[in-house]
Amino acid sequence: MNQPSTQLIRTAVLSVTLMSGTAAFAAPSGTVAFLMPDHASTRYEQHDFPGFKAEMSKLCPDCKVLYQNANADVSQQQQQFNSVIAQGAKVIVLDPVDSTAAASLVHMAQSQGIKVIAYDRPVPSTPADYYVSFDNEEIGKSIAQSLVQHMKETNVPTGKGGVLEVNGSPTDAAAGLIRKGIHAGLQGGGYKTLSEYDTPEWAPPKAQQWVSGQITRFGAQIVGVVAANDGTAGGTIAAFKAAGVNPVPPVTGNDATLAGLQLIIAGDQYNTILKPSEIVAAAAAKVAVGFLSGQAPKGEIKLFNTPSQLFKPAVITQKNLKAEVVDKGFASAKELCTDRYAEGCKKLGIGN
Known part of the structure; x- marks a missing residue:
């Protein structure tokens, strides 16, 4: 590395x-x-x-x-x-x-x-x-601000919907700091929070189950999701795909896991946090x-x-994934560009 x-x-x-x-x-x-x-x-x-x-x-x-x-x-x-x-x-x-x-x-x-x-x-x-x-509070603030900026850049209207917030475990004080940062990052952005959830044990299946219920409840009103880590992000994305939502609204993450990075390459997840x-x-x-x-x-x-x-954490999106993750040796093209992710890697200039 x-x-x-x-x-x-x-x-x-x-x-x-x-x-x-x-x-x-x-x-x-x-x-x-x-x-x-x-x-x-x-x-x-x-x-x-x-x-x-x-x-x-x-x-x-x-x-x-x-x-x-x-x-x-x-x-x-x-x-x-x-x-x-x-x-x-x-x-x-x-x-x-x-x-x-x-x-x-x-x-x-x-x-x-x-x-x-x-x-x-x-x-x-x-x-x-x-x-x-x-800095867990800064992580929450960074992923939320990044999402708000992205939605504004892509002309997502502020008055016609809002975001879901998928937090981490209620017994984890770090998750509480991330949640506090998320609230700060969303504040003043213009997008209301439709609903939020503290995910027991950070378990992706529990995040998926909750998000599935919110899709039924809010439908197209959901314009983005602030998920506190890549696991809850993966569960969130799976819920949207199971519901036939295409494209999936932008979803945040955290931890720069291999799975999270691959979801960013595929365009299913918007960002993550690189914190080696x-x-x-x-x-x-x-x-x-x-x-x-x-x-x-x-x-x-x-x-x-x-x-x-x-x-200090660093936000990763498609724009800087190659430079910050691949070129600096945190993950290799061989690891990332498997099967269905090969086409996305090609678009981002990530070669095996």
């Missing part, structure tokens, strides 16, 4: 110092856990954990890394949390299934001297030791090694009373 541009991210300013004057400290070692929330988003196995593991291998070859995925089950994540503590984890990187329920996990770990890094999703009700993520998970995962690894070395990293800002580091 190529190094992302400085326009895409703000590189972490974080160093782990192992020397002080002439005295050398021992290289860090210890057990670090990486606990992810679900399998509905393919990113965790494909990008987040590989990125975290690779950076840990570089920074702390003697460290042991434990990985667990809770499959959207709060009880299972609690069991996994207890398990990694029993296995000696000194730092836990936690992407919570339920941001509220995670507060008790943070308290339990901290009472035993274990550091908790909130990852992607914050823990609003109690301070973790660190929070690292892309490996970047945030690597930052989390640096913070974890800092804690193991006894050096608490300072955040760029404080969010939810927690030292935090937020990375």
Whole structure:
């Protein structure tokens, strides 16, 4: 994978110092856990954990890394949390299934001297030791503003319809930040919100089922959909296609998944957010090694009373997909231009 541009991210300013004057400290070692929330988003196995593991291998070859995925089950994540503590984890990187329920996990770990890094999703009700993520509120605002601009450029009238809003999981604080950003991005755009929905577990089938009902309810009044990630976007698009709607109204997304990028190439999805998970995962690894070395990293800002580091997202549409995604090595033409997407790739100048 190529190094992302400085326009895409703000590189972490974080160093782990192992020397002080002439005295050398021992290289860090210890057990670090990486606990992810679900399998509905393919990113965790494909990008987040590989990125975290690779950076840990570089920074702390003697460290042991434990990985667990809770499959959207709060009880299972609690069991996994207890398990990694029993296995000696000194730092836990936690992407919570339920941001509220995670507060008790943070308290339990901290009472035993274990550091908790909130990852992607914050823990609003109690301070973790660190929070690292892309700027979720900015993600929501960016995808909504991009959609409004597109609808105005294509002369979609503001007075004859409105948009649907397909949010993320109601138990995910990051989804709440994205929702807040979406509301801000839509505000003043002239398009009313017909209806909105918090998608349990971010599950695409649940998004599809809800959107199907809204198509029956509103029909041609739906001129666009702000979907909070590529999974809910895919469910939304499937609902329109099943209802025989052609063309599908413009639909937003987030995560730049392979499926989401292909839907953009096909013209079914309007935008997504490129936020290479490996970047945030690597930052989390640096913070974890800092804690193991006894050096608490300072955040760029404080969010939810927690030292935090937020990375800037980039909006991807057909106009910049080749330049920002393919040319920079985030996805290859071979991966994207399969079967029915080959014609769309050709139109966008993406070659195998």
